Amino acid sequence: MRKVLLAGLAAGLVLAACGNDEDRSSGTPATITLVAYDSFPTKDTPLNEALAVFTADTGIAVNIVTAGDAGTMVAKAVLTAGNPEGDVMWGVDNTLLSAATEGKVFEGQPSEVDFGDVCVNYDIAWFADRGVEPPTTMDDLLLPEYKDLLVVQNPATSSPGLAFLMATIAHTGEASWQQFWTDLRANGVEVVDSWDSAYYERFSGAAGSAGDKPLVVSYGSSPPAEVVFADPPRDDAPTGVVGATCFRQIEYAGVLRGTKHPDEAAQLTAFLLSEPFQKELPLTLFVYPANPSVTLPEVFTKFAVVPTNPFTFDPETIAANRQQWQDQWTEIVLR
Amino acid sequence: MLAASDITVRFGERTVLDCVSLEVASGEVVALLGPSGVGKSTLLRVVAGLLTADSGTVSLDGRDVTMLPSHRRNIGLVFQDEQLFPHLTVAENVGFGLRMQRVGRTEISARVQDLLQLVGLEALANLHVTKLSGGEAKRVALARSLAPRPAVLLLDEPLTGLDRELHDRLAADLATVLRTTGTTALLVTHDIDEATTIADRIERL
Amino acid sequence: MDRDRAALNRRPWWLVPALAAAPVAGLALFYLWPLATLLARVVQPGSVSDALGAPGLARVMWFTFWQALVSTTMTMVIGFAPAYLMARFRFRGRAALLAMVTVPFMLPTVVVGAAFLALLPASWHGTARAVIVAHVFFNIAVVVRLVGAMWAVLPTDLTAAARTLGATPSQVLRFIVLPLLRPALWAASTVVFLFTFTSFGAVKLLGGAANPTLEVEIARRATQLGDVDGAAVLSLLQLVILGAVVWWSSRWQRRASLHLAGDGAARVARSRHERRFVAITGALTASVMVIPLVVLVSRSFRLGGAWSLNAWRTLGSSEVRPGVSLGVDPLASLLTSLRFAVVAALISVVIGGLASLAIGAAGRHGSLLDVGLMLPLGTSAVTIGLGMLITFDTAPFDWRARWWLIPLGHALVATPFVVRALLPVLRSIPADQRAAAATLGASPLRAWLAVDVRRVALPLAASAGLAAAISLGEFGATTFLTRAGRETMPIAIGRLLGRAGEIPRAQGFALATILLATCGLIIGAVSGAVRPDGRVHARSK
Numbered sequence A: 001m002r003k004v005l006l007a008g009l010a011a012g013l014v015l016a017a018c019g020n021d022e023d024r025s026s027g028t029p030a031t032i033t034l035v036a037y038d039s040f041p042t043k044d045t046p047l048n049e050a051l052a053v054f055t056a057d058t059g060i061a062v063n064i065v066t067a068g069d070a071g072t073m074v075a076k077a078v079l080t081a082g083n084p085e086g087d088v089m090w091g092v093d094n095t096l097l098s099a100a101t102e103g104k105v106f107e108g109q110p111s112e113v114d115f116g117d118v119c120v121n122y123d124i125a126w127f128a129d130r131g132v133e134p135p136t137t138m139d140d141l142l143l144p145e146y147k148d149l150l151v152v153q154n155p156a157t158s159s160p161g162l163a164f165l166m167a168t169i170a171h172t173g174e175a176s177w178q179q180f181w182t183d184l185r186a187n188g189v190e191v192v193d194s195w196d197s198a199y200y201e202r203f204s205g206a207a208g209s210a211g212d213k214p215l216v217v218s219y220g221s222s223p224p225a226e227v228v229f230a231d232p233p234r235d236d237a238p239t240g241v242v243g244a245t246c247f248r249q250i251e252y253a254g255v256l257r258g259t260k261h262p263d264e265a266a267q268l269t270a271f272l273l274s275e276p277f278q279k280e281l282p283l284t285l286f287v288y289p290a291n292p293s294v295t296l297p298e299v300f301t302k303f304a305v306v307p308t309n310p311f312t313f314d315p316e317t318i319a320a321n322r323q324q325w326q327d328q329w330t331e332i333v334l335r
Numbered sequence B: 001m002l003a004a005s006d007i008t009v010r011f012g013e014r015t016v017l018d019c020v021s022l023e024v025a026s027g028e029v030v031a032l033l034g035p036s037g038v039g040k041s042t043l044l045r046v047v048a049g050l051l052t053a054d055s056g057t058v059s060l061d062g063r064d065v066t067m068l069p070s071h072r073r074n075i076g077l078v079f080q081d082e083q084l085f086p087h088l089t090v091a092e093n094v095g096f097g098l099r100m101q102r103v104g105r106t107e108i109s110a111r112v113q114d115l116l117q118l119v120g121l122e123a124l125a126n127l128h129v130t131k132l133s134g135g136e137a138k139r140v141a142l143a144r145s146l147a148p149r150p151a152v153l154l155l156d157e158p159l160t161g162l163d164r165e166l167h168d169r170l171a172a173d174l175a176t177v178l179r180t181t182g183t184t185a186l187l188v189t190h191d192i193d194e195a196t197t198i199a200d201r202i203e204r205l
Numbered sequence C: 001m002d003r004d005r006a007a008l009n010r011r012p013w014w015l016v017p018a019l020a021a022a023p024v025a026g027l028a029l030f031y032l033w034p035l036a037t038l039l040a041r042v043v044q045p046g047s048v049s050d051a052l053g054a055p056g057l058a059r060v061m062w063f064t065f066w067q068a069l070v071s072t073t074m075t076m077v078i079g080f081a082p083a084y085l086m087a088r089f090r091f092r093g094r095a096a097l098l099a100m101v102t103v104p105f106m107l108p109t110v111v112v113g114a115a116f117l118a119l120l121p122a123s124w125h126g127t128a129r130a131v132i133v134a135h136v137f138f139n140i141a142v143v144v145r146l147v148g149a150m151w152a153v154l155p156t157d158l159t160a161a162a163r164t165l166g167a168t169p170s171q172v173l174r175f176i177v178l179p180l181l182r183p184a185l186w187a188a189s190t191v192v193f194l195f196t197f198t199s200f201g202a203v204k205l206l207g208g209a210a211n212p213t214l215e216v217e218i219a220r221r222a223t224q225l226g227d228v229d230g231a232a233v234l235s236l237l238q239l240v241i242l243g244a245v246v247w248w249s250s251r252w253q254r255r256a257s258l259h260l261a262g263d264g265a266a267r268v269a270r271s272r273h274e275r276r277f278v279a280i281t282g283a284l285t286a287s288v289m290v291i292p293l294v295v296l297v298s299r300s301f302r303l304g305g306a307w308s309l310n311a312w313r314t315l316g317s318s319e320v321r322p323g324v325s326l327g328v329d330p331l332a333s334l335l336t337s338l339r340f341a342v343v344a345a346l347i348s349v350v351i352g353g354l355a356s357l358a359i360g361a362a363g364r365h366g367s368l369l370d371v372g373l374m375l376p377l378g379t380s381a382v383t384i385g386l387g388m389l390i391t392f393d394t395a396p397f398d399w400r401a402r403w404w405l406i407p408l409g410h411a412l413v414a415t416p417f418v419v420r421a422l423l424p425v426l427r428s429i430p431a432d433q434r435a436a437a438a439t440l441g442a443s444p445l446r447a448w449l450a451v452d453v454r455r456v457a458l459p460l461a462a463s464a465g466l467a468a469a470i471s472l473g474e475f476g477a478t479t480f481l482t483r484a485g486r487e488t489m490p491i492a493i494g495r496l497l498g499r500a501g502e503i504p505r506a507q508g509f510a511l512a513t514i515l516l517a518t519c520g521l522i523i524g525a526v527s528g529a530v531r532p533d534g535r536v537h538a539r540s541k
Helices: A003-020 A047-060 A070-079 A097-104 A124-130 A160-170 A179-184 A195-202 A223-228 A262-273 A296-303 A315-332 B041-050 B090-096 B095-100 B105-118 B134-146 B165-183 B192-198 C002-009 C015-043 C047-052 C057-088 C095-108 C109-119 C128-152 C156-165 C169-197 C201-210 C216-223 C227-252 C272-299 C308-318 C330-378 C379-391 C405-427 C429-439 C444-473 C476-483 C489-497 C504-526
Strands: A030-035 A063-066 A088-093 A109-124 A149-153 A189-190 A215-219 A238-255 B002-011 B014-024 B028-032 B055-060 B074-079 B152-156 B185-189 B200-203 C318-319
Touching: A030 A070, A030 A262, A047 A063, A047 A262, A070 A088, A070 A097, A070 A160, A070 B192, A070 C216, A088 A097, A088 A160, A088 A262, A097 A315, A109 A124, A109 A160, A109 A262, A149 A195, A149 C047, A160 A179, A160 A195, A160 A238, A160 A315, A179 A315, A189 B105, A189 B192, A195 A215, A195 C318, A223 A238, A223 A296, A223 B134, A238 B090, A262 B185, A262 C330, A315 C201, B002 B041, B014 B028, B014 B041, B014 B185, B028 B165, B028 B192, B041 B055, B041 B152, B041 B185, B041 C318, B074 B134, B074 C156, B090 B095, B090 B105, B090 B134, B095 B105, B095 B134, B095 C047, B095 C169, B105 B134, B105 B165, B134 B165, B165 B192, B185 B192, B192 B200, C002 C489, C015 C047, C015 C227, C015 C330, C015 C379, C015 C405, C047 C227, C057 C095, C057 C128, C057 C169, C095 C128, C095 C272, C095 C504, C109 C128, C109 C201, C109 C272, C109 C444, C109 C489, C109 C504, C128 C169, C128 C201, C128 C227, C128 C272, C156 C169, C169 C227, C216 C227, C216 C379, C216 C476, C227 C379, C308 C330, C308 C504, C330 C444, C330 C489, C330 C504, C379 C405, C379 C476, C405 C444, C405 C476, C429 C444, C444 C504, C476 C489, C489 C504
Parallel strands: A030 A063, A030 A088, A149 A189, A149 A215, B028 B185, B028 B200, B074 B152, B152 B185
Antiparallel strands: A088 A238, A109 A215, A109 A238, B002 B014, B002 B055
């Protein structure tokens, strides 16, 4: 009797498991999946409301899946290329694009969706309270007064992490960047896997964060977020940007190769580039929209820092050296 | 001289030995006779220091050794089932006690030779003990216990499990060895013929 | 006589092939083919030199060996006294203590990793010593079981004889006990070394990015850097090393085990010395085994230095901060894990059962299938997962999205255990039982059904529990095959514990507590019927 029950239970669970197979191509409305990095909101923000409008207009529901920062996301996409976890991917940046292209992740060419500058941010109040000047150059980060104050992201898992690594390489030169990081490690740099974790869990200047580090690799456009989410409200930015540490980052989105919903995916991609969606980017993701017809909100233009001369690398250099740089960085900083 | 006085041993409810006393004079071989289960082996273990009595004393040449651990009593014990060390050769077994006393290698070697000759097993020195026959094993056990020159040698039914002919032969050999070496010995057995052959005096428990 | 019996009472010729068909097909398709794919990947020109030339590989290899050696040594040393205690003494609470020692061994590695993250101070996180401590905790059971089993049959009179020959207690240990325990010491060391060498969950959680072993590095290369070729090379390198270690160790172990005659039975502690030893060793062992798990549970209830149910209350949502998701729903992962466990257990039990019956029915010829089915046991879970990932990625075999691929991977890991549990039961059936059935009118096939199949029914059910527990805790292979929306509990726990915030950490501990409880329940229910040394009690009706 017990065996019969057990068999029945097993059969029932098996059937339940079957019901969860990914192929949901039968029937309308279709649901497609957008794969993004972990700081992309899955609900409740204006960005998600814009997507809801898309769903209302086209009948295509959008399910958002996140798993980590962009590096982790791209690596997973490479492993699942041809049989992807989603239909559209958002957030591959110029530092990781070569990895995605080599791994044949996209169907066709991805489109540019936003851009920004990856820079070191600092907590103004923290430095003011202690009477210390915040750093102004890349080399300042090696000074003893900034010991144990900086949080960076792992360039193997995070796109701003990789962008910052490239900034340091551009700054010191391809021959001597290793020494910079050896010195930075000696000066007590903390490494975290994702930007979201670094900014919102380790950075002291982020709203709602319990972190204690006043220096973090983030964006030139991060200070507006601190103004927008300040409680009580304020009219000055509590965080600043070290302009000399910036690296120009461009993010892309595209249809994943092997998607079962190519038409719907193409529709979503088009929407991601359209004005109704792009205009929500500045105050949700705090990046600059690629669509030139978007008017930037005042708080954004007022407080975002645009560096005069951000570092940059051409795609060929990135493609040729990325993996090697990541490996060497891991050796120098983590091991 | 060995003296056990008023040894009492209780296992839970059961009293195995009740105020037992025994004396063995220097160079004397005493046989302790009695049916199985009467506590003979238990008494041996108390004397050897393997078991703590509930009351009573054991003394050696006037010295009270009751509280002394086995390895400091210099009292040897030949076990009923030999208990040869299975990972060692015959020579290594016999020389074990001397090795524990940190005697030098050449001296050990010489003494082992002597003892093996005494029990008639010189040829088997390098054989692993697992390959010995029953009678050979008992000889090795005897040689092993004698090697460190114990003050007293205890023998727990040393000739059990042998066929009649081998048994009688070994009994005679054992008697000779004990007399030749002048060992003070206490032998436990249930076989009265064996006791008569080997011992100078018989006690009953 | 054997010949006559064989001719007249031979089972139908098609029985063994019919039984072995599914297991052999499964093995070939899901283990051998992936292994071949890995090899093919490696054999490409340039990939080997690229991978072997990667910076830091030497350090990874050195660390893998070093931590395995240190873990093994410390486990052997620390496990020695408990082994002696369990082998030689009877005392109140002995069964409970044995369970306390054995259960951690069968727990998922993520749970043990989480427990030590909870227990050890922050300065220990991401260090080699944290990894080693967790490894010792895990593997003490191996020493207690293997060395204890042998020690238990070491005749007490042997040590007594040594003492009457003047050996001090330490001399007894050195010259008598240790040499005689040597086969068990070797066996235990080898097992612990292999387990710690291929350890994944504990190293990943406790060693952090700074202390990867080969296994963790293989996973990192493939899932973080997208360097599948490099990962493949490292996998095969690891296989070669493991094979060499096993071969070398078995040469040393080849000494015939000595026949130890005599009474080694456990007894109650008598002297005050002994009673003190039993009490202290027992208490220390129990504490060491239980405290990490207790701390794990309690830390899930602490936030900001105060007691709080917050982590548990928010376990159903995957929100990290308003609008932003962790990417995995912790409670959904619980359901996924349970579903997968049922399927994996079903597959393991069917395939394992068929295989055991086939091996049993095949007699002498069964050893090939036996060895073949043990191969996944010797291959690290990470290698199995990687192999499956790169094999089933092109049509018509593109099964990466199939829901059953992960449970299948779990079944691959669990089936050898099922076979190991069932074979002794089959082999213990006296031939006369089948003969008796024959004289009562049963054809050879009927006799086989009535005797062999019936005998394994109960142990089979018990093995299902074992397979389910293995599936619930599987981490290495799942890391490769996991897909969005179908994460298992270990994956979710790893994700939660990878964040830097306090709440995700506490949630990770909470989820790990759930996994601990689930596995503990299954292990407890099963252990009445299955002994961890592989043999199965058939419970009497």
